[in-house]
Every structure is written in C-alpha cells, then in structure tokens.
Amino acid sequence: MTANTSPTPCDLLLVNALVLTMDEEYHVYEPGAVAIRGDTLLAVGPEAEVRSAYHAAEVVDCQGRVVMPGLVNAHTHVPMTLLRGLADDLRLDVWLLGYMMPVERQFVSPEFVRLGTQIACLELIRSGVTCFADMYYFEESVAQATAEIGLRALCAQTVLKFPAPDAESYEESLAAAREFIQRWKGHPLIVPSIAPHAPYTCTDDILRATAALAVEFDVPLHTHLAETATEVDNSRAEHGLSVIPYVQQQRLFEAKVLAAHCVHIDESEMVILQRHKAGVAHNPSSNLKLASGFAPVARMLEVGLHVGIGTDGPASNNDLDMFEEMRLASFIAKSVTNDPTQLPARTTLTMATRLGACAMHLGHLTGSLEVGKRADLIVLDLSTLHTSPRFHRDPQNIYAQIVYTAKASDVQEVMVNGKWLMRNRRIDLLDERELLRQAQEYAHRIDLFLIQREKSVLSKLIALSTATEEESFEVQAKVRISDPENVLAALQRPEIEILRQRHYHQFDTYFIFEDPTQGVLRYREDEFVEADQRAGPVRYRLTLIGPAREHHFPGDVLLSRSRYLAPANHSLRFYREYFKPSAEISIVKDRLRWRVLFHGTEFFINLDRVEEPNLGYFLEVKSRTWSRRDAEHKAHVATQLIEFLGASSDEWLNKDYLELVQQTT
Numbered sequence: 001m002t003a004n005t006s007p008t009p010c011d012l013l014l015v016n017a018l019v020l021t022m023d024e025e026y027h028v029y030e031p032g033a034v035a036i037r038g039d040t041l042l043a044v045g046p047e048a049e050v051r052s053a054y055h056a057a058e059v060v061d062c063q064g065r066v067v068m069p070g071l072v073n074a075h076t077h078v079p080m081t082l083l084r085g086l087a088d089d090l091r092l093d094v095w096l097l098g099y100m101m102p103v104e105r106q107f108v109s110p111e112f113v114r115l116g117t118q119i120a121c122l123e124l125i126r127s128g129v130t131c132f133a134d135m136y137y138f139e140e141s142v143a144q145a146t147a148e149i150g151l152r153a154l155c156a157q158t159v160l161k162f163p164a165p166d167a168e169s170y171e172e173s174l175a176a177a178r179e180f181i182q183r184w185k186g187h188p189l190i191v192p193s194i195a196p197h198a199p200y201t202c203t204d205d206i207l208r209a210t211a212a213l214a215v216e217f218d219v220p221l222h223t224h225l226a227e228t229a230t231e232v233d234n235s236r237a238e239h240g241l242s243v244i245p246y247v248q249q250q251r252l253f254e255a256k257v258l259a260a261h262c263v264h265i266d267e268s269e270m271v272i273l274q275r276h277k278a279g280v281a282h283n284p285s286s287n288l289k290l291a292s293g294f295a296p297v298a299r300m301l302e303v304g305l306h307v308g309i310g311t312d313g314p315a316s317n318n319d320l321d322m323f324e325e326m327r328l329a330s331f332i333a334k335s336v337t338n339d340p341t342q343l344p345a346r347t348t349l350t351m352a353t354r355l356g357a358c359a360m361h362l363g364h365l366t367g368s369l370e371v372g373k374r375a376d377l378i379v380l381d382l383s384t385l386h387t388s389p390r391f392h393r394d395p396q397n398i399y400a401q402i403v404y405t406a407k408a409s410d411v412q413e414v415m416v417n418g419k420w421l422m423r424n425r426r427i428d429l430l431d432e433r434e435l436l437r438q439a440q441e442y443a444h445r446i447d448l449f450l451i452q453r454e455k456s457v458l459s460k461l462i463a464l465s466t467a468t469e470e471e472s473f474e475v476q477a478k479v480r481i482s483d484p485e486n487v488l489a490a491l492q493r494p495e496i497e498i499l500r501q502r503h504y505h506q507f508d509t510y511f512i513f514e515d516p517t518q519g520v521l522r523y524r525e526d527e528f529v530e531a532d533q534r535a536g537p538v539r540y541r542l543t544l545i546g547p548a549r550e551h552h553f554p555g556d557v558l559l560s561r562s563r564y565l566a567p568a569n570h571s572l573r574f575y576r577e578y579f580k581p582s583a584e585i586s587i588v589k590d591r592l593r594w595r596v597l598f599h600g601t602e603f604f605i606n607l608d609r610v611e612e613p614n615l616g617y618f619l620e621v622k623s624r625t626w627s628r629r630d631a632e633h634k635a636h637v638a639t640q641l642i643e644f645l646g647a648s649s650d651e652w653l654n655k656d657y658l659e660l661v662q663q664t665t
C-alpha cells in the first residue's frame with residue numbers, strides 16, 4: 001500500500017482505531033484505519049498507510065476504540081422474541097411439542113414473524129451482531145424485515161413432517177421454500193436457505209428433498225443435529241445409526257450444511273462433518289438451559305471444523321446476546337475438558353466472527369476485516385469501568401478483554417454492508433416503543449390462549465396432536481372369576497364365532513387429576529405376545545376416559561365413554577411432565593383378547609390376569625355402540641354372553657380396574 005500516486009477516493013475512512021481484523025493472520029493495527037467504498041472494505045491497515053493512500057468524503061475519528069468485524073450469530077430463530085419467557089424450566093420435548101409448537105400453530109403469521117424479527121434485529125444490532133443465521137416459518141417475512149433494517153442474514157425456510165403454521169404438509173412447505181429461494185437468491189443482504197428442522201421432526205424423504213433443493217440452487221441448508229442424547233438413542237433404535245451417519249445416508253451433506261448443536265457426536269462423526277465441509281453452530285446458553293449436554297467444541301476445532309457460536313432462539317436462551325455466548329462458550333469448554341487453556345479468548349472471538357461466517361458458508365463475504373469483503377463492522381468502547389485497565393504486554397490481552405469483560409452495551413457503532421445501523425448507540429430505524437407495545441399485545445393473547453387450554457386435560461391433549469376429538473361409546477360388563485378354564489372351554493362351543501385372537505402384556509398408567517370432571521388419562525403399552533410366547537411389537541396408546549358413566553343397564557352392564565383415543569407418540573415421562581397429574585396408578589395385566597360374533601353381535605372378550613397389583617382373573621365383554629337403542633340391545637346380549645361364558649351373576653362388578661385398585665390400596 002504505497003502512496004506514490006494521488007490518493008484513491010473512497011466513501012468513508014475510519015481512523016484512530018484499534019483495528020482487529022480477525023483475519024487468518026490475526027493482524028492488529030494500532031493506530032489503524034479502514035477505508036470503505038460502497039458496501040466493500042477497500043483497505044484495512046496502519047493508519048498512516050491507509051490515510052496516505054485513500055481520500056474520503058467522510059473521516060470518522062474512532063478515538064482509539066476497537067474496530068472489528070461484527071459478531072456473527074450462527075443459529076437463531078429471531079421471530080421467537082415474541083415467545084420469550086413463555087415457558088421455561090422444561091425439558092426440550094415438553095417445551096417444544098407441548099408449548100412452542102401448539103402456540104406457534106395458533107399465532108404465527110407473517111405479521112407475527114415480521115414484528116418478532118424487527119424486535120430481534122434491534123436487539124442484535126445493540127449487541128454488535130451484523131449477521132445471523134435464522135430458521136423459522138414464513139421466512140419470507142424474516143427476510144423482508146431484516147433486509148429493510150439492513151442486517152445480513154441467512155434465512156432458512158423450515159420444513160417438517162407436521163403441519164406447520166405456514167404449511168399444511170411438507171410438500172407445501174417445500175414448494176414455498178423453492179419460491180422463497182428463487183425470490184431472494186442474489187440479494188445483497190439476504191442469503192435464502194432451506195431448513196429441514198431436525199432428523200426427528202423430518203422423514204427420509206424430507207431430508208433428501210431439502211438437500212436436493214439446496215444443491216439445485218447452491219444455497220446453504222440449515223438444520224439441528226444431535227442436540228440431545230435421546231435424539232441419538234432414538235436414531236440408533238429407529239435407523240440403526242446415530243444422527244450424523246443417518247443424515248449422511250439421506251445425502252444431506254451433498255448440500256452446504258449448517259448444523260446447529262452437534263452436542264452428541266463422536267470423533268468419527270466430526271470427521272464426516274469435516275469431510276463434507278459442514279459448519280457447526282455451537283449454542284452454549286441453549287444447551288445449558290435445556291440441559292442438552294456439552295458439545296465437544298475444542299475437539300471439533302482441532303478436527304478442523306468451522307464452528308460458529310449461536311444464541312439459538314430467544315425462547316430457549318432467553319436473549320440474543322453474543323457477548324454472553326462467547327464467555328459461556330469459552331468457560332464451558334475449559335470446564336468440561338478440565339483444561340483452562342482450551343478455547344482461549346482469541347479462538348472464541350474467531351468462532352463468533354470469521355468461523356461463524358464460514359460455518360454459514362458466508363466466509364467469502366463477512367466475518368473478518370479483509371479487503372474485498374463487505375463492510376460489516378462494529379466499534380467497541382473498551383475504556384469503560386468494567387473493561388479497564390488495558391495491558392499491552394501480551395498481544396492476546398485485547399481478545400481476553402473483549403471476550404471476558406466487554407458487554408453488549410459497550411458496542412457503540414454498527415455498520416452492515418457499508419451502512420451505519422447504529423451510531424453512538426442510537427438506532428433510528430424503528431419505533432422501539434411501538435414494537436414493544438405490539439409484542440405485549442401478542443403476549444396477552446397467548447396468555448389467554450394457554451390459560452384456556454390448561455384448564456382442560458382434553459384441550460391439552462388435542463393441542464399435542466393434529467387429530468381431533470373422538471368420542472366413542474362402549475357397552476361393557478366385567479366379572480371377577482376364579483377359574484379361567486370355564487371361559488376357555490365355552491369359547492370352543494359352536495354358538496360363538498371367533499373372528500380374531502390376540503395375546504398382550506398390558507402396562508397401564510393412569511393419570512389422575514385433582515378435578516375429577518377432567519376424567520382420567522390412560523397411557524397404555526400393549527406388548528404383543530406371539531404364538532410362541534415371544535414378546536412382539538409394542539403399541540402405545542393414550543385414552544382420555546370420561547369422568548362419568550353414561551348409563552347402567554340391568555345386570556350391571558355399563559355404557560361408558562372414552563372421549564379421546566390417540567397413538568401415544570411420546571414417552572410416559574413426556575406426558576407426565578406435560579399433564580402434571582396429581583396422582584398416578586399403574587396396572588400390569590396379561591390379556592387374552594378375542595373378537596367374536598355372538599347372537600349376531602360383535603364383541604370383544606378380554607380374559608385378564610391382573611398381575612400388579614395382584615387381583616386375580618377378570619372377564620370383560622365389550623362392544624362399541626353409537627346410539628342408546630343399540631346400546632340397550634347390546635347390553636342385553638352382553639348379559640347373555642357373560643352367562644354363556646360360565647360366570648355367575650353374583651360375581652358381577654360394575655367397577656373398572658382403576659376403582660378396584662383404589663379400593664384395595
């Protein structure tokens with residue numbers, strides 16, 4: 001950079017700065033200067049050299065402050081600022097499937113996303129972030145709001161196997177993602193992307209199709225991988241592979257992948273990620289808060305992975321403060337390796353800048369102050385009370401000062417793509433008070449929605465699944481018996497036609513609620529017993545059993561109501577934490593079940609041996625019914641069937657197992 005000719009014109013010169021380039025050689029210039037033309041860095045170097053080589057319309061004296069690349073938030077869900085503080089101190093599945101997704105299905109719209117994004121962008125700018133990687137619904141609105149404000153972002157349109165707020169099916173969201181990418185590709189600030197949410201919320205088809213789309217348009221693919229140990233265990237059980245090899249098999253890594261979390265991966269999986277140049281976003285706060293575990297960050301960096309740092313969504317953090325994330329990333333890595341030399345400050349700051357940009361596959365554009373890259377930078381004041389004094393002996397001091405002492409509030413100026421977004425901590429782009437008023441309005445409506453939902457077990461159940469309420473009525477009679485042989489013998493007689501026979505081991509857990517009108521929720525595991533007595537497949541079902549019996553027929557035949565029947569897709573632990581029952585009762589029984597025709601009516605016959613608690617043998621006959629007239633007829637036939645099966649009427653019970661257990665204990 002010699003100045004033997006007349007100075008080159010540029011738009012802006014930042015002088016009298018401590019310039020931290022965060023380039024691969026970690027050049028530091030003090031006093032340093034930066035020359036900017038349009039959206040591009042024209043020169044970065046010692047002040048005297050830059051000043052003599054460039055002439056600017058505007059010169060800004062940085063008063064010795066730090067000029068460095070803006071921070072890169074490598075994984076977040078910006079519209080979730082509107083859900084911040086909605087549900088906390090819960091496990092990931094209960095938090096996500098029990099609260100976030102039901103609320104999102106109800107409230108998330110383009111307007112919601114726009115408002116949440118605007119609030120997030122203000123928060124990001126204030127904490128020195130110039131570039132972020134997002135994943136949400138209606139990503140079009142995220143991109144629009146972000147571009148208007150002027151931040152740089154990778155915006156990934158979510159695709160998952162459940163109906164989403166912006167799509168009824170995955171085919172629909174895939175088509176929307178295609179259009180979204182076509183519209184935004186080539187934008188100066190927004191890099192469009194596609195986000196198969198996570199392997200456990202997608203299918204093989206979704207993973208393959210989203211990867212193919214990302215390859216077709218040469219855009220990054222943003223996803224969550226190996227966030228919890230449970231996810232890895234389930235992947236092994238379901239696919240016979242842990243998460244990274246499984247998604248590799250689905251050809252995910254043919255795309256330019258940005259993978260959030262990667263908490264539970266081993267050495268060989270790191271190598272797979274590295275070989276495919278996949279970026280990783282480490283989310284220390286989110287992993288700590290959801291107790292997901294500790295990502296092997298130091299090892300990933302040694303393997304050569306591009307590991308950035310992200311805040312994750314503000315509903316699981318609960319903020320977007322990258323200074324806090326840097327400190328945590330560094331401290332956690334030291335603690336879990338028992339080695340305070342791990343993740344030194346300079347490495348951590350690199351993760352939050354250049355490596356983060358590389359993880360997002362935007363390393364050619366941003367992440368360091370290098371000639372030709374975009375002018376994405378911040379000015380940091382390190383002369384505050386909590387950052388003083390400053391030592392010069394060790395060149396690493398400056399990085400430690402930033403990572404271990406600086407706070408988001410020390411960011412004075414923010415520039416993205418050559419444009420100031422914040423000067424002297426003032427942002428004039430949006431009316432912050434008005435945005436917060438609107439956010440509070442949403443909070444109020446969401447509060448009301450959840451208060452209403454939490455009132456009823458049924459509505460909580462419906463919120464979990466997309467299936468609707470299903471009412472079914474059953475005529476049922478139950479008899480305690482001493483000898484099952486009579487029943488087995490009667491079943492051989494010609495008056496009965498056996499349509500099907502099954503044998504299960506049944507594990508029932510009943511959730512009891514303080515308010516008896518809520519009914520009782522039964523979680524049932526049916527373990528099929530094969531003809532050769534081997535344990536077969538297991539079926540999990542959830543039934544909400546109505547509180548009151550509809551009717552008694554003579555002979556103690558009941559008409560009872562089950563209000564909701566659904567496959568149980570989650571663990572018993574999940575339902576326990578989600579429904580918070582006041583008590584629980586477990587019953588284990590061995591059940592022989594026949595579907596039969598008797599006097600032209602279809603019945604189920606259950607011959608049960610109740611093992612836990614040990615209650616002995618029971619005979620049950622049941623038939624589904626739709627009308628009172630039909631119920632009366634079936635009750636009559638049920639009485640005959642019970643007698644036909646050899647049970648005497650003085651042993652009749654009108655109680656269900658739950659009542660029996662409650663009486664005996």
Ligand SMILES: [Zn+2]
Pocket residue numbers: 075076077224260312313
């Ligand atoms: Zn996330």
